[in-house]
């Protein structure tokens with residue numbers, strides 16, 4: 242038997258107890274928590290679209306036309322014409338033959354990996370890949386070969402040692418907790434040379450990098466060379482729902498085989514309508530990406546000049562590495578008291594000894610938001626002796 246209270250007390254002792262903060266207004270650059278206005282500096286709503294009037298209107302119109310709730314799984318009664326339209330739009334956006342929608346990015350990863358890969362396979366997996374990729378790998382029962390984070394030499398050595406007839410490499414493109422970019426160009430050289438299937442998770446890059454936000458695959462001009470691309474509407478695109486894009490045959494196969502696609506109720510019409518509206522909005526307003534990038538460069542430079550240990554990069558995910566778990570939580574709480582919300586990220590989400598504040602910027606943050614945030618981060622950073 243398991244003693245739940247004992248297990249919880251152990252989690253608390255290690256400083257790893259997770260709790261909730263409830264937002265009382267929209268997911269925006271400023272929001273309310275416990276009745277207090279705070280600057281939200283950790284959201285994946287990178288383009289600030291969660292409270293966008295056009296996207297909100299699209300949801301209301303879809304509700305008026307189709308009602309709420311999809312009432313069934315995709316292969317029974319839950320497929321609306323909107324689902325078909327969105328799958329077409331995603332494929333067009335990513336420049337691939339076809340696309341399949343899943344309810345979440347998590348489900349896209351586990352469903353895709355576990356339906357393609359089995360115990361005859363080897364999976365080459367970046368050490369910092371997201372939990373949904375790891376869980377998909379575990380479900381597949383394949384031999385899992387972990388290579389050092391973004392380390393092409395280590396990958397090459399591991400390919401030499403472990404490659405089999407059936408192999409797949411899986412990597413994120415922008416890493417969710419580190420904000421750095423996988424060297425996809427070099428990785429693809431290796432996978433192509435060694436006949437390894439390549440799967441890239443573009444969860445955090447879709448909407449913020451590449452031509453009109455098409456992602457890192459587009460940024461490196463590799464669309465033709467990546468076999469399986471995963472993405473989600475839940476970050477920059479301000480909605481919900483994962484997706485996979487690729488050749489027709491891959492998408493057909495996933496529709497027949499991916500259990501997380503088949504055995505779950507379809508996304509509701511309003512969610513699909515928002516995703517469609519987000520893609521169209523992005524297409525017409527890609528200046529948002531440029532704004533986000535210039536704010537990011539400026540903000541990163543400032544943090545660095547203060548002496549914080551941040552992971553270098555060009556993306557709006559900016560982790561301040563603190564290391565100690567208790568200190569990281571203290572940093573986060575002190576910031577919240579002063580009106581800035583950045584939750585502490587701790588193991589097992591990140592490796593032991595690398596607890597951090599994962600800052601993420603939104604296009605909708607004003608210069609004043611960012612300047613006052615920087616001042617407070619610096620003040621508290623000094624107070625707790627990390628700079």
Ligand code: PLP
Pocket residue numbers: 345346347348350371373413417442444445473474475482483
């Ligand atoms: N893949 C990565 C790299 C992620 O960071 C996330 C985030 O949660 C997911 C997949 C899952 O996406 P979703 O939130 O849509 O389930």
